[in-house]
Amino acid sequence: MSRVMVTGIGIISAIGNNISENYDSLHHARSGITKATYFESLYTSTLPFGEVKCSNDELKQQLHLEDHPGYTRTCLLAVKAFEEAIIDSGLNQEQLSSYETALISASTVGGMCLTDQLYQDANLESGGSEFLDAYNCAAHTLKLIEKYQIKGFSDTINTACSSSANAIMLGARLIKSGRAKRVIVGGVDSLAKYTVNGFNALKILSQFPSKPFDEERDGLNLGEAAAYLVLESEEIVGSKKVYAEICGYGNANDAHHPSAMSDDANGAILCMREAIASAGILPSQISYVNTHGTGTPNNDQVELFGLTSLFETIPPYNSTKSFTGHTLGAAGSVEAVFSILSIIKSEIFPSLHFEKPIVNFNIPPVSELIKNISVNYVLSNSFGFGGNCTSLVLGKA
Structure with a gap:
């Protein structure tokens, strides 16, 4: 079976909008857990969050998507990290559209980050917004497929907090079994009332920055992020840099x-x-x-x-x-x-x-x-x- 190599990585999170910014924050022990600026919720005044330090409008401008309707925050975060990963790996359009290239993504919230808009559309309280096709878990994957003209096998995984780890596992298995030469894997989730209210009901959100493995720990902080990895069969890597x-x-x-x-x-x-x-x-x-x-x-x-x-x-x-x-x-x-x-x-x-x-x-x-x-x-x-x-x-x- 072929070895599976990582030739590209991309990320956006509360501690940075790209790989270098994320590393700098990790290296200098800078947490991204703060009061939320862009997420609207009753709990933003009392709970800290790991919010990406970028508005939807700023993300659209960076990605040149101002004139493209139906992109939720989930979709925007996914595109940001995905694009960094494929550029980092040096993939061209022919490789992206090859049937030997697969895409496995993951999300739990998906388009339900637009909780209020979903409610209005579902209850006919709107005239039908631009997001009617964006509420399902796989909407961001479909946006990636459309934008980057991906034609190979694709899938979206939702196994809660292990979702994108399972995306990586499935991508590696596709390569090892010979079903794909290259698989772009990862996941995305954005802050949403749906998840914040749910986790709050479970009484596991902390009012302070979380302290994992501390005797006095009292809960987690919810965050948002997207990260993607380009996995390639050892046989096609050639002279590319390999991360891991x-x-x-x-x-x-x-x-x-x-x-x-x-x-x-x-x-x-x-x-x-x-x-x-x-x-x-x-x-x-x-x-x-x-x-x-x-x-x-x-x-x-x-x-x-x-x-x-x-x-x-x-x-x-x-x-x-x-x-x-x-x-x-x-x-x-x-x-x-x-x-x-x-x-x-x-x-x-x-x-x-x-x-x-x-x-x-x-x-x-x-x-x-x-x-x-x-x-x-x-x-x-x-x-x-x-x-x-x-x-x-x-x-x-």
Whole structure:
């Protein structure tokens, strides 16, 4: 089976509008968790968010989409990150339109970021807005297909917070099985009343910047982002620069609760073990773990239990959600990009706001930047509602 190489990356998040800005924020420990400026909600006065520092109008201008109707914020964020990734990889139009190129994207909110407009259109309180075709989960994928004339296989995945990790896994499997030579993978989610109200009802939103793996953690911050990776078969890479290799992946279902993980971490342990085994390495060869690390009492306790069950000595670990907030369907691809930055920069970024280890573990995350460290293999975890657990192993090229 062919090796799967990463030849392009693109991202927009609360800590930057491109790769270089995101890296600069990670390197200098600058969080993007702030009061929201563009998102409108009853909760913006009381809750912090990981909001992209750019309005919809600014995004349209940057992308030259002022005269193109029906682009929700979800679509705009997707185009921004997607375009950076394909330019970074040097893909031309012929390659984008080739039937050997696939597109696998992911989202949970999709066009429902326009919650009020959706309500008005659905209840015939409007004359029919430009967004009638934009409310479904796959609307952003269809916009990408149309704009970039993609003709190969395409799909949109919604498995909650593991969505874009599963997009990466499916893309790698398509290449390994010979069904595609090149797959552009990733995900996007924007802030929406739909998700904010839902997470608030679950009582897991913090009124402060989240502090993953801290004994006093009290919840997560929601964020928005988009991130895409260009995956290519080793046979077609040629002389291109290669950022990393998708070495392994695992997926399992905790099958315990709609919005909580089981105390024995069945799904988490199984998917981590499967990812490491499929990479053909030992747990001791993992250099660093980018955890799911939401900052909620349940998740962090269970994930740490899973890590202690799998590793004799837990590698350095962090939660980059302390920078971006929890970006839901985009989280897996955002954190895959951050994992790649750790590999190529030989750095492990700190978990922010950490003060006190969780009782009974006393295994703190990385809390200060580690430089000049060889990062050969990264385990990146994404655990979704409904128990859908996915882990990726990314390796140095």
